[in-house]
Amino acid sequence: MILLHEPTLKGNEKKYLSECINTNWISTSGKFINLFEKEICKYTKSKHVVLVNSGTSALHISLLLSNIKPGDEVIVPTVSFIAPINAVNYCKASPIFIDVDDYLNIDIKKVISFLENETITKNNLTYNKKTKKKISAIIVVHVFGNLVNLKPLINICKKKKIDLIEDAAESFGSYYKNSQKIKHAGTIGKFGCLSFNGNKIITCGGGGAILTQSKVLADKARYLVTQAKNDPVNFVHDNVGYNYKMTNLHAAVGIAQIKNIKKILLNKKKIFNFYFKEISKINGVSMILNPKYCNSNNWINLIRIDKEKYKKNVKQLIKIFTIYGIQVRPVWFLNHLQKPYKHYQRYNIIKAKKLLDTVLCVPSSASLKKNQIKKITNLLRNKNI
């Protein structure tokens, strides 16, 4: 079986896990937690990092600390894993769904058009003309490793008092290369959220992180994820908190993983380039490329099918790949059509509707070999493998 994305556990994972077990530091305190936070700061140049037990909890806390109140609205992409939309729901707020751009990221031009034409400003805050609700934040999701072009969005968000949260779960290691200093995914918005789930570029088994450039916000996040404990001796809690901390066991795996990030990213780039070379030879199939302004971690490679030229559709291709033991997937079912969310507002969604039929996610593990990629591209060419 060639899987879509397997972890690469080639470092000191076992050694560090044994150290946790041998010393009894297996829970939410311990040296690996501090070390892993420091390493993420060093790598991303984020001033502060708070480790949590999942990317979803990172998103939930980021929304709470952006003052999302019940009844508020949050702008989100319709194409994304569902976690950020669920996090909006945990806050009893409503999503507003936006279309995708050519890289499958939220379409910033449409976000700006929505903000300019469909909202009004009252007392310095932004309200939705249609629902009359306050729009408090936007979650941009950097999908599959490609970064959202944030430049045009930053000023309008500031002007409209809308907090910018980056869901960088899939884009750890991706960075913007246009600016004089490179800027890592998750370090531009008020918060950046990472995931270390098993399928991510580096993993802890499960886990996540909140990135912020503000010490005040980092301290607040640390407080909320520790059950909002005000007094650790008498266990006084002045607020409702959450049990969202990462354990030392998970951080032990994380620290072993981050030490190998350069090698993992190098392999990912080689895999992208080899796919590109092979797929360029096939009529009716192309790769979704990386935007010029960013260096992508190439987490998952995506191919686009031209239904006119290439005689099979995504569904038929999935059947064929499955027979040969190769795991491929369509992009996520659109969030604005999911049962819990189909009654919420959506704005001018056109491109996203075509993706399910035309885009395929192909195996992309950092350990993928050239002969395996050949097997995949030969199948795409209808050649026997």
Ligand SMILES: Cc1ncc(COP(=O)(O)O)c(C=O)c1O
């Ligand atoms: C875009 C995106 N956001 C959030 C998450 C949630 O992360 P976690 O599974 O760690 O909760 C994931 C993936 O799992 C994701 O792909």
